Amino acid sequence: MLWEIKIISEDSAGDLRKNESFLKHLTSGSLTNKLLESALKGTPLLKMGNGNPKIMLTAGIHGNELAPQIAALMVVEKLKEMDLSGSVFIIPFSVPYATMNSSRRFKGFDMNRKASMVGSISNIIIENAKYLKIDSLADFHSTKPNSNPGVESIFCSKKPCQQSYEIAEHISKVVGSKIICHKIAGTLYHGALEDESNISGIPAVTCEVVSHNHKVDPGSHERSYLQMMAYLNYFDVINL
């Protein structure tokens, strides 16, 4: 398997091993170790495979949501053993510094509201996605019970990218997560990574699994992993 790691932002660097709750759920793997080392320098972007389609998967925009970040590493270790039909770009921890401190915010801001602010890490992710001519992006989160949304779900929109909805439908069909569809991307609030991606013409979804913040609730990382694999399967990058 061809792969390479690039650092896309340096001021977000962090030592994830300092987060005990994260460390507890880590399974070892050669690429996992490489990514953790890279995070000491900044936000790592891992490219696996080659050619089209080009699919991007992100986690850890909220550093205190640990389940999807653990799941992204599980995906990395799994894909390493597979033949991919296309390229998969994975950012397993968008803000290593925030994950190290198990913080939802970075520099005082919610990065999932700042994707249109030039220089913010979520904006840098969008700019990389555009530059790389990514075909689709999915951003993975966890939501604590009895919060908003508080249920395993997939956020999507029908405009300007109808495919956002179609991707959500596929993931929902495979893993059963509830679809939460907005008519037009970015009208409810501004600066979500998913919305800004859709507005940029890159079809995107946000996937949520249920887990308490700062923790990996039992099974939550496996649910996030299944969402990720269903997403990749939509584009026939992998065969489930």
Ligand SMILES: [Zn+2]
């Ligand atoms: Zn979140």
